[in-house]
Structure formats: structure tokens, C-alpha cells
Amino acid sequence: MGMTMTQKIIAAHGGRESVKAGELIRVDLDFVLGNDVTAPVAINEFQKAGFDSIFSKEKIAFVMDHFTPAKDINSATLVKKSKEFAEKYGIVNFFDVGKVGVEHALLPEQGLVGPGEIIIGADSHTCTYGALGAFSTGVGSTDMAAGMYSGQAWFKVPSAIKFELVGKPNPFVSGKDVILTIIGMIGVEGARYKSMEFMGEGLKYLSMDDRLCMANMAIEAGGKNGIFEVDEVTLKYVEGRVNRPFKYYKADEDAEYDEVYTIDLSKIEPTVAFPHLPENTRPVSEAGDVPIHQVVIGSCTNGRLEDLRAAAIVLKGRKVADGVRCIVIPATQEIYKNALEEGLLSIFLEAGCAISAPTCGPCLGGHMGIMADGERAVATTNRNFVGRMGHTGSEVYLASPAVAAASAVAGKVAEPKDIGMTDMENFRY
Numbered sequence: 001m002g003m004t005m006t007q008k009i010i011a012a013h014g015g016r017e018s019v020k021a022g023e024l025i026r027v028d029l030d031f032v033l034g035n036d037v038t039a040p041v042a043i044n045e046f047q048k049a050g051f052d053s054i055f056s057k058e059k060i061a062f063v064m065d066h067f068t069p070a071k072d073i074n075s076a077t078l079v080k081k082s083k084e085f086a087e088k089y090g091i092v093n094f095f096d097v098g099k100v101g102v103e104h105a106l107l108p109e110q111g112l113v114g115p116g117e118i119i120i121g122a123d124s125h126t127c128t129y130g131a132l133g134a135f136s137t138g139v140g141s142t143d144m145a146a147g148m149y150s151g152q153a154w155f156k157v158p159s160a161i162k163f164e165l166v167g168k169p170n171p172f173v174s175g176k177d178v179i180l181t182i183i184g185m186i187g188v189e190g191a192r193y194k195s196m197e198f199m200g201e202g203l204k205y206l207s208m209d210d211r212l213c214m215a216n217m218a219i220e221a222g223g224k225n226g227i228f229e230v231d232e233v234t235l236k237y238v239e240g241r242v243n244r245p246f247k248y249y250k251a252d253e254d255a256e257y258d259e260v261y262t263i264d265l266s267k268i269e270p271t272v273a274f275p276h277l278p279e280n281t282r283p284v285s286e287a288g289d290v291p292i293h294q295v296v297i298g299s300c301t302n303g304r305l306e307d308l309r310a311a312a313i314v315l316k317g318r319k320v321a322d323g324v325r326c327i328v329i330p331a332t333q334e335i336y337k338n339a340l341e342e343g344l345l346s347i348f349l350e351a352g353c354a355i356s357a358p359t360c361g362p363c364l365g366g367h368m369g370i371m372a373d374g375e376r377a378v379a380t381t382n383r384n385f386v387g388r389m390g391h392t393g394s395e396v397y398l399a400s401p402a403v404a405a406a407s408a409v410a411g412k413v414a415e416p417k418d419i420g421m422t423d424m425e426n427f428r429y
Helices: 005-013 039-048 073-089 103-109 124-132 141-150 175-186 201-205 208-221 232-238 305-315 333-341 344-351 401-410
Strands: 024-028 031-035 060-063 093-095 118-121 135-138 152-156 159-166 194-199 225-228 259-264 271-273 281-283 294-297 325-328 376-379 395-398
Touching (some): 005 024, 005 118, 005 194, 031 039, 031 103, 031 141, 039 073, 039 141, 060 103, 103 124, 103 208, 103 333, 118 124, 118 141, 124 135, 124 225, 124 232, 135 225, 141 152, 159 175, 175 208, 175 259, 175 271, 175 281, 194 208, 201 232, 208 232, 294 305, 294 401, 325 344, 333 344, 376 401
Parallel strands (some): 118 135, 159 259, 294 376, 376 395
Antiparallel strands (some): 024 152, 271 395
């Protein structure tokens, strides 16, 4: 029996000719990631274990993104602990205020992760890098500590679900709408400890930003990882970024999948996930009258340049509705700079938005947009659990940047056509 993309990567990194779903395999790691919340916990475990060295100064990253700039004494203390550890062991890739970004946007942008690699991170959305054809997954801080020391990790080889993408998406449909539709279809445990593998002729219509968004939310379906077949779009993205040899893998024709789904991109509509689970999806056209108080455009899911462009197209010449706070968070310094140079930030300011430095911020209820009891937000983030963005009596509706921007203008859950947008041909980049 043949192997899936993920199984081939695991076999190669475990020194095996082949592996099967369910086997326990020790693999060599290409990269280990921690942030300002999880790295300090890993440091504690590292020290408790008596470790006194790291496997690589270049293959570990600490990204201070969740509460940056530090919002209080506790968050400042976490950053200080991480910084002191990085300095002690010479960790090259330490990112703090001024050069920081939301980790899962920053690492691909900087070329620190690449096709065919195995990356672990003490953050559940580490699965983002599967967009590049990597096996990338979130782990606990104890596993991160062991990985920093040994450069290795143990995995149970996951079985897989195949998603055959066909058709061409409509102009106002993005990767966020595609993955929300899939999660709504299979549920938040539909891919539990499985590899979600994306391929098919429809891939050519999905940009790298679309793919990064989709891989990012594999965990919201319970997936161990999400992974995309490497194609010309992938290779163009990594060219000039990933300056080291890499090998990527294609699934065998006789690879075994637990399920196979054909997803017709042309039939997907702008989609929103109602509280309090990402599986509670419906087309925006069926959302009904849902007044809102806040809009958040950003995060490791949708804070990239294409996302900001999409929001700017919708907001240009329009105003955020009275009584609505619209917060825009470019995911990295480079994205912020490019958005500034393209005039996107001026569009946001003229529309009445607030613009933040790169941070996870409100996505996890951290800062820069905490909600009170009874408030509702449309957010381009990835989770809408109870209390995710503040008070347990608040609500989060997940959507794409285009839908979020239209909702900000309408003052309720809306799609671009609801606010009179008819020029759709030039929407997708």
C-alpha cells in the first residue's frame, strides 16, 4: 500500500522506507517553535529535566506575539524569561517588538519553514505550515522542551482524509470560506488525529495566503495536520525565502485514505461560523439579522497582505457603522509596511478603523479588543469558543476579511453584495 504526503515525510525523517497509520515513529525535527505564552512553560520543563544544551541555535524560534507589546507585568515577565533563555543558548530567531509578527505568518514569510520539513510548535495552529507541503503540528510545551534539547520527537503516524479540490472560486470567496465550509461539513472532530491532505486541479486558484489560512484551521476540524500538494504556487512562494535544500513529497496513487471528499470551489459561498464552534457554519446569505459591536481583521489565519487588500477593497470609500469598532491587525512588520506603501492603511483610517501593531491580541482574549457581556464580533480569527474574545456572554462569528469588512460597514453580519458592491471581477488577487 502506498503512502500519503504526511506519511512519506514522517518515513523520511524517521529513517524508514515506509510507515503505516498507527505506528509510533521517532523523527528528526527541522524546526521547533514557541511563543511568549508557551516558551516559558517549555523552559521550565527543560530546566526540570536537567537539559543543558539545545540541538540547534538556528532551528528554534521564540516569537513574542500573543501579548505584544506586553500588556501587563505578567506578560512582560514571560517575555523576559524567554529572552534570557534565548540569550543564554544563543537562539538566533528571537522575535520581539519591532521585528515581531504573528508566529504563523512570520515563519513562512521569513523562510524559516519549508516544503517536506517536520516542524513542531507549542501552539495548536502550527499546522499552518502544511500550506508549504510540510508536516507541521502543534505539541505541548513538554514536547517542545524535549525537541529543543534533542531535535527529535515521537509521533503516531496519522491516517488521512483526502480533499480533492475542483472548480474555480467566485470572486468574493477566499480560502477562509473554503475551510469554514469543510469544517461545517465534517465537524470539529471530523478529522481527529488525521492528516487533512489537499490536492486537485482547483489548487491553482488558491493563493498561498488562501492555503496558509486553510492549513491553519485544520486543527479546528480536529486534524493532526493539514498539508497541501506542492505546486508552482508553492515553489514561487518559497523561491528566495527558503535558502536551503528541500525535498517535497506527493502522495502515492494507491495511498490509503479514511475518506475522500470532492470540494467544488465554484459552489462555495461567503460563509460565517456562528457561536460557539467553528462547525456552526452557514452561508452569509442565510445569516439573518445579526447586529454586531466589533470587527477584527487579522490573526495567524487572516492577517496577511491579501487579507488586508480584500478588506480595503470593501472598505474603500465607505465608513464603519456607528457603534461598531473595527480593529485591523497586520500580521507582521513586513505586511504592515507593504500595506502602508500600498495605501491600505489610509483606507482603513478613513473608514474609521483602528490599526494595531502585529499581535495575536484579541484572538485569544489577550488585549487590543476584549469584548464585554452581550457584545458580538465578526472576526477573521480561527476560534469562536465561549469567552474566546472576552466575556463569556460575548459572541464571535468567524468570517473572511471581505465578509468582516462588509459587516463593519453594515453594522451586522453581511457580505459585500449587501453593501452594494458590484465590481467583483477584480476582487481576487
